C-alpha cells in the first residue's frame with residue numbers, strides 16, 4: 001500500500017513559469033496538470049499510455065504525461081497546449097488544425113497538436129506514410145485522421161515557403 | 169475588414185475550434201469547484217449473485233477518504249423503477265445503481281469511494297473488500313440464442329419488419345440462391361473522453377451537473393426523478409462533449425452516483441470512469457443475421473429472407489432496427505424478415521453510431537455482394553438492376569433518393585468501371601488487391617425543437633437551444649443558419665448549447681440535430697427579424713428610419729446592417745443603433761420547429777432516408793493475411809449540406825469507425841466471469857493514423873423540400889452504413905475468400 005498522504009517536493013517549469021508544489025509521489029504529471037494546476041487542456045483518455053491524449057513536451061520531447069510521475073522529472077521544462085500559443089497568437093499548428101478541420105469533438109486534439117509539433121522537430125515528415133506512422137500513438141475516435149495529416153502538411157508547406165523566402 | 173454573412177452551405181471553419189485547439193474548452197471532468205471530492209467506483213467482479221459483506225476498514229483508513237457509499241448507506245433515491253426510466257425508452261427494468269445487494273452484471277458498481285484526492289480515492293477503492301454469493305450466469309451470446317424472444321413492449325423507435333409476397337416459396341423456386349449466417353462482434357463506443365460527471369454543490373442548495381451526455385435535458389429529467397429532487401434543483405451542462413457516438417444517449421451510472429454522493433455529503437463531487445470501466449456499461453450488441461437471397465439468372469432478385477438476433481441484458485429489452493434495411497432499399501417481389509433479442513447476463517447493450525443499420529446494412533450488403541457473384545454480375549450493376557425508387561418494404565414513396573446518382577458519381581471518382589469481376593485478379597508483389605462496394609442507408613429524422621434568438625445591446629445576436637455538439641459541428645452550422653436567416657456576420661453571433669435550462673431540444677443522436685435544431689434557429693431568426701422591423705415601425709420613432717435615410721418598405725437587414733435595398737453603404741443603421749431606436753435593450757423570440765408545413769402529412773405519406781455508395785480498395789498480404797485499406801470513396805446523398813467541411817469530417821469519422829468494425833474492433837467476452845476482457849486501447853484496437861488512408865467524400869446534389877424545413881437530412885451516421893461491407897467485399901475480391909463475420913482479422 002502506498003501512503004497517499006506522504007508528499008514530496010516537485011519542482012518544474014511549466015509553460016515557462018516556475019512551479020513548486022508538494023505532492024504524493026504517486027501523482028502523475030497528467031494528474032498534476034489537470035487536478036492540481038487547473039491546466040485541463042491536457043486530456044486523459046486511458047491513463048495507460050495507450051491513446052496519446054495526454055501528450056505534452058518535456059524538455060522539448062513529446063511524452064505521455066500519464067506515464068510519468070511528476071516528482072521523477074525535477075527541473076524539467078514542460079510545455080502543454082496552454083503554453084503553445086504566445087501573446088494570444090496561435091501556434092501555426094493550432095491554426096492549421098482549425099483550417100483543416102483536423103478535429104471534431106476536440107478531446108484528442110491537444111495531444112495531437114503537441115505530438116505534431118514534436119514530430120516536426122523530430123523531422124519524421126518526409127511522406128504522408130511516414131507522418132501516419134509517427135502519429136499513430138495519438139488515437140482519435142472521431143476519426144479526424146485525414147484532417148490531422150492535412151494540418152501537418154500545411155505547416156510543412158509554410159515552413160518550406162518561409163525558408164525559400166529567407167533564402168531568396 | 170468587412171464582415172459578411174456566412175451562408176448555409178459554405179465550408180466555414182468550426183466556431184468552437186479556437187477553444188478546442190488552445191485547450192480552453194472545458195469538458196465534463198474539468199470544472200474544479202472548491203472542496204470537490206473525487207469519487208472512484210468499485211465494480212463487481214462477478215456477473216450474477218449478491219453482495220454478502222463489505223469490509224471497508226482498510227479503505228476508510230486511507231488518509232483523505234471521506235465516505236464510502238454502498239447500497240447500505242446511500243441516501244434516499246426513488247423507490248419505483250419507473251423513476252429510473254430515461255429518454256431512450258428501452259423497455260424493461262432500468263438498472264438502479266447501488267439500489268440493493270443484487271448483482272446482475274459484471275462491472276456493476278457496488279461502492280463509490282469519496283475522497284479529497286483522486287489518488288486517495290483510487291487507493292481506497294483497491295482496498296475495499298467485498299464478499300459475494302455467486303449465482304450461475306450466462307454471458308455467451310451463442311448460448312443465449314435459444315432463449316431469444318420478442319419483447320411484449322417494444323422500443324418506441326422500433327420499426328417492425330413487413331413481409332411481402334411469399335418469400336419462402338419464391339426462394340425455393342429461385343434458380344440462383346445464396347444463404348449464409350452473418351455475424352458482428354460486440355463493440356464499445358470508446359469516445360476518447362471517458363464518461364465523467366462533475367457535480368457542483370451550489371451555495372443555494374442546487375446542483376450544477378457537468379456531465380458527458382448527448383442530452384442535458386434528458387439527464388436533468390432523469391436525475392430529478394431518480395434522486396427525488398425538484399426540477400429547479402438540478403441544472404445539467406455539457407457545452408463540450410469529447411465524443412459519445414451513442415454512449416451518451418442514456419444517463420450513465422457515473423452521473424447518478426456523482427449526484428448521489430453530492431446529495432449525501434452536500435459537497436461537490438467528480439466521478440471519472442477509467443478506460444477499463446468504460447467497458448462496464450453500454451456497447452453495440454453482438455448480432456447474428458441469417459440471410460437467404462434468391463434470384464433469376466439475369467440478376468433479378470426474387471426473394472429475400474432475413475432473420476436476425478441482437479443481444480440484450482436480463483433486465484432490459486434493448487432492440488435495434490436490424491433486419492429491415494434490405495427490404496426497404498431493394499426491389500424484390502417477395503421478402504420477409506424476423507427479429508428477436510437474446511438475453512445474457514451483461515449490462516444492457518445500447519445504441520452505437522447508426523444503431524441497427526451499422527450492423528444490418530453492412531451484413532446485408534455483404535450478402536448482396538455474394539448474390540451478385542452468384543449471378544456473375546458486377547456488384548454495382550447488380551444493385552442498379554434491383555434498384556427501388558420507393559421504400560419497398562412499406563410500399564411508400566420517398567421524399568428523395570439520389571442513390572443512383574451517388575453510385576455513378578462514386579464509381580466515376582473511384583475508377584470502378586475498369587474493375588475485373590473475377591476475384592484474385594489484381595496483385596502487386598506479395599499483395600493481393602481487391603475492389604469492393606456497398607450501398608448505405610440511414611433514417612433522415614426530424615424532431616420538434618425550440619430555439620431562442622436574442623438581439624442584445626451591442627448588436628450581437630445570441631442563439632440558444634439545449635442541443636449538444638458532440639463533435640458534430642452543431643455550433644458552427646447553427647451559426648451559419650442564424651447568419652443567413654437574420655442577415656448578420658457569423659462573428660457577431662454567439663451560440664449557446666449544452667445546458668438543460670435552454671429551450672427544449674431532443675437528445676443529440678440519430679443525425680437529426682442538424683435538420684431539427686437548424687430549422688428551429690432559422691425560424692427564431694426570421695421571427696426576430698420581423699419583430700425588429702415591426703418594433704422599429706411601431707416605436708413611433710419613424711424618424712429613426714428617416715434619420716438613416718431608410719424606409720420600412722425598402723429596408724433590408726444584411727451583413728449586420730439595416731440598409732436600403734440598393735442604396736449605398738453610407739445609408740445604414742447598425743444593429744445596436746437600430747435596437748436603441750426601439751427603446752428596448754434587447755429583443756427576443758423563441759420558436760419551435762415542427763415537421764414542415766406539408767411535413768406533418770408527408771411524414772405519414774412518405775418515407776425519408778439518407779443514402780450512400782461506398783467504394784473501397786484493399787491490399788491483402790498473401791502470406792500474413794494482413795489487410796490494408798488503401799482507398800475509400802463515399803458518395804453521399806443527404807439532402808442539403810449545411811457545411812461541406814464539417815459534414816465531410818462527420819462522414820469520414822464514421823468511415824474510420826466502420827473500418828474498425830470491418831477489421832479491428834471486437835469486445836471479447838470471458839464467459840467464465842461474464843466480463844469483456846480486452847478493456848483497454850492496447851487490446852481493443854480502434855483505428856489509428858496508420859490504419860486510415862486518404863478518404864474521399866463527395867456529396868451528390870439532392871434537393872428535398874419535404875424531408876425537413878431546411879431540406880437537411882443529417883450526416884452523422886451514414887458513413888457507418890455500407891463502409892464495413894465495402895471493405896469486406898473488397899477483401900473477397902482480393903482473395904476469393906468470403907468472410908461472414910466482422911471483424912475480419914488475419915486469424916479468421
Ligand code: FES
Nearest residue numbers: 047049051052066
Ligand atoms: S492518457 Fe496518457 S496515453 Fe492515454
Ligand code: FES
Nearest residue numbers: 104108140141142
Ligand atoms: S477529435 Fe474527437 S477524438 Fe479526436
